[in-house]
Amino acid sequence: MNAPHMDLDEFRRAGHAVVDWIADYWTTLHQRPVTSADPPGTVAEALPGSPPATGGEPVEAFLADLDAIVLPGLTHWQHPGFFGYFPANTSGPSLLGDLVSSGLGVQGMMWATSPACTELETVMMDWLAELLDLPPRFSSTGSGGGVIQDSASSATLVATLAALHRASGGRWRGAGIDRRYRAYTSVHGHSSIEKAARIAGLGADGVRALDVDPDTQALRPDALRAAIEADLAAGDVPAIVVATIGTTSTTAIDPVAEIGAICAEYGIWLHVDAAYAGAAAVCPELRWSHAGLEYADSYCFDPHKWLLTGFDCDAFWVADRSELVEALTVLPEYMRNAASESGAVLDYRDWQVPLGRRFRALKLWFVLRWYGVEGLRAHIRSGVALAARFADHVRADDRFELAAAHPFSLVCFRLRADDDTNAELLASVNATGRAHLTHTRVAGRYILRLAVGSPQTTEAHIDETWTLLAEAADKLLTR
Template identity: 80%
Template sequence: MTPEEFRQAGYAVVDWIADYWATLDQRPVTSQDPPGAVAAGLPAGPPAQGEPVEAMLADLDTLIAPRLTHWQHPGFFGYFPANTSGPSVLGDLVSSGLGVQGMLWASGPACTELETVMLDWLAEALDLPARFRSAGAGGGVIQDSASSATLVATLVALHRASGGRWRGVGVDRRYRVYTSTEGHSSIEKAIRIAGLGADGVRLIEVDPVTRAMSPAALRAAIEADRAAGVVPVMVVATVGTTSTTAVDPLPQIGPICAEHGVFLHVDAAYAGAAAVCPELRFGHAGLAYADSYCFDPHKWLLTGFDCDAFWVADAGELVEALTVLPEFLRNAATESGAVIDYRDWQVPLGRRFRALKLWFVLRWYGVEGLREHIRRGVALAARFADRVRADDRFELVAPHPYALVCFRLRGPDGPNEQLLAAVNGSGRVYLTHTRVAGRHTLRLAVGAPQTTEAHVDEVWELISRAAPVGPPG
C-alpha cells in the first residue's frame, strides 16, 4: 500500500466509522444471531490475491457489524462502559502509523516522555497525592488494564516483603494478599500468576449495607496470619467495586497497612475517572497511605481500550522488582540513569505509544469537558434510580455514588432473571446482573457517550412494562 493508496483507503475507513457512530441508535445493541454465524460467513481460507478496501468495508457492513455487541450504543448499560471517542481513535491512528516500540527511552524518546507528562497531567486532574508525581520518587505509567496493574503491584509487594529475595514458587515462607469479598476476580488471578496459589489470597468480609471492606475484619485477618507465621504482603482496596461500586474505607484501611508494614494497592479501575470532578473525590480520602493506585481511562474517560493509568509512590522499588537487563538492551541513555525505561514498569518488554490517544483526549476535551461527561453520567444514573425508588415493585439494593444502579424486583430471583432476559431480548438495551447478598440483582451502568435522558427513560419503560403488575405477594 503506497502512501497515496493509504490516504484514499484511510478516508474510506474514517467515513465508515463516522457512519457507524451516526447510526448506532438504529442498531440492536447485541447480535441476534446464534454462535458460529460469523465463522460460517467467512471463506475457508485466506484469499490468493489481495482485495480492495471497499470489499473489506462491505464485509464489515454485512458480516461483522450486525454480529457485535455495540459498546458505544446509547442503550448499552451492561458492564462498566468501555468508552472511546473521536480524539482517542485519531490518537490511536497516529500511534499505529508511527509504529513506535517504546520499550526503552532510547527506542522512542518522545514516546516515553509524553507518557510521563500525561500521567502527571492525569494525577493533577484527579488531585492525586504528590507522592505519585514524577517530580519526586514516584511516577506513573500506562498499563494495558487494571488486571496488569494489580499483577505488577503484587510483584513489587512480594519483592518488598521478601527483602528482595522473592523468586516465585518454592520459597520457604508463606505470603498472603488481602482484598474484600467484592474485590475484582483479577486480584485472585494476579496472586495465582505470582505463584502464591489459591491460598495466597484472603477475602475480607464487607459491611452488609455499604458492601465495603470491614477494617476490623481486615485487622483481625492480618493479626491472625502473623500469629500463624504467614507474612502479610499486600492489601488491595477498591474504590468502586464491580458489583455495586462500593468504596473501601481508605482512611481506616491505610493506617492498618502502615502499622503492619503491608503494601497498599488501590484499584479504582472504574470510579477513579470520577475524581476529575472535585465533588466526586470522596473515594480518594486516605489515598496518601497508598503505595500504588490505578484507574482505567478506557472505561469512563473517553479513551479507547487499552489504557490503564498506574502510579507508584516509589518508582525505584518497582524497577528493582521487575528489571532484567540483557546485553542487547544496554545503551548509553539507560546507563546514565537520567531516563525512564518503561519496560521496567510492566510485565511485557514491548509497548505501544498509548500516550498519544490520552494526549489527544485531554487536549480535545480539556478537564472541564471530561467533568461534563462524568457529571452527565452520574445525573442520568440518578434519574434512573429515582424511577426505581418510586415504583413499589422494585428496590435499590446498594448505594449508587457514581453511574451504576443496582436494583431488583422485590421477592425471589426467578422473576428478576426473567425480567433481565425480556429486557435484553428487546434489542434496544443491554443490562447485566450480579449477586448482592446472594440475591439476583440487575445492573444498569450509564457511560456510553451518546446516552441521553431519552435513552434512560426508554430503558425504564421497557423494564416497567416487562415487570409483573403490582407488588409481590
C-alpha cells in the same frame, strides 16, 4: 500475482473511506440492536475457510464484509443503550490518537527506542495525577510516577510483584519460598486480584477474601486486622492489601484511610484499585471517595472505562518507582545503552510485564487536549445525573427497590420478587435489543446493574430503558 504494498495515494483514499465508515457507524448506532441475536458460529461460518491466495481486494470489499458479517455479530459497547458491566467508551479524539500511534509504529520499550514516546507518557501521567488531585508522592518529579498499563488487571499484577519483592527483602522467586505470602481484599474485590496472586505464585488460596459491611458492602477494617494477625501468628507474611474504590458489583468504596493506617502499622503494601470510579475524581465534589489515598503505595484507574479514551489504557502510579523497577528489571546485554545507564531517563519496560509498548499516551494526549478539564468534568457529571434519573424511576415504583448506594453512574436495583423472576426480567429487556444490562449477586440476592457511560446516552435513553423494564415487570407479575 502478489499484491504490492499499499502506496500512499491508495492509503489516503482507503483511510478516508474507513474514517467515513466509522462516522456512519456512530451515526446509525442507536438504530442497531445492542447485542447480536445470531447463534454461535454464525460469523465463523460466513468467513472463508482459508486465507486468499492472492491479495489486492479493494477496501470497499473489506467495508462491505464489515457491514454484512462483523456488525451483526457484535455487542455494541458504544451504543447509547449499552448499560452492561462498566462502560468502555471511546471518542473521536481518542480514535485519532490511536490512528497516529498505529501510523508511527513506535516500539516504546525504552527511552532510547523512542524518547518522545516515554516523555509524553510521563507528562500525561503527571497531567492525570493533577486532574485527579492525587497525592504529590505519585508525581514523577519526586520518587514516584505513573505509567500506562493495558488494564487494571495488569496494574494489580505488577503491584503484587512489587509488594512481594518488598515483603521478601528482594528474595521473591515464586514457588520454593519457605513461607506463605498473603494478599488481602474484600469479597467484592476484582477477579484480577486472585489471578495476580496465582500468576505470582501465591497459589489458589493466596488471597484472603474478607467480609464486608452489610450496609455499605465495603471492606471491614476489623476483618482485615484479624486476618493479618492470624496469618502472622501462623508464620505467614502479609504482602499486599488491595482496597477498591468502586467495586465491580455495586461501586462500594472501601475505607482507604482506615485500611491504609493498618497497612502502615504492619508495613504492608497498599494498592488501591479504582479502575472504574477513579475517573470520578476529576470532579472536586466526588473526590471524597479517594480519602486516605496518601497511604497508598500504588493506585490505578482506567481512562478506557469512563474517561472517553479507547481501550486499552490503564493509568497506574507508584509512590516509590525504585521498588517497582527492582522487582521487574531484567537487563540483557542487547538492551544496554548510554541513556539508561546514565540514570537520567525512565525505561517503562521495567514498569510492566511485557517488554514491548505501544504509544498509548497519544490517545490520552488527544483526549485531554480536546475536552480539557471542564469537558471531562461535564462528561462525568452527565453520567452521574443520568444514573440519578434512573434511580428516581426505581424509587417511584413500589414494585422495585434499589439494592445499593449509587455514588457514581452505576445503579443496582431489583424487582421485589424472587431471583428467578429478576433473571427473567433481565433477559426480557435485553432481548428487545434496545438496552443491555447485566447482573450480580449481593448477599446472595440476584441484582440488576445499569451502568451509564456512553457519551451518546441521553435522558431519552434512560427513560426508554425504564419503560422497557416497567412493561416487562407488568407481564411477569400478572401472568
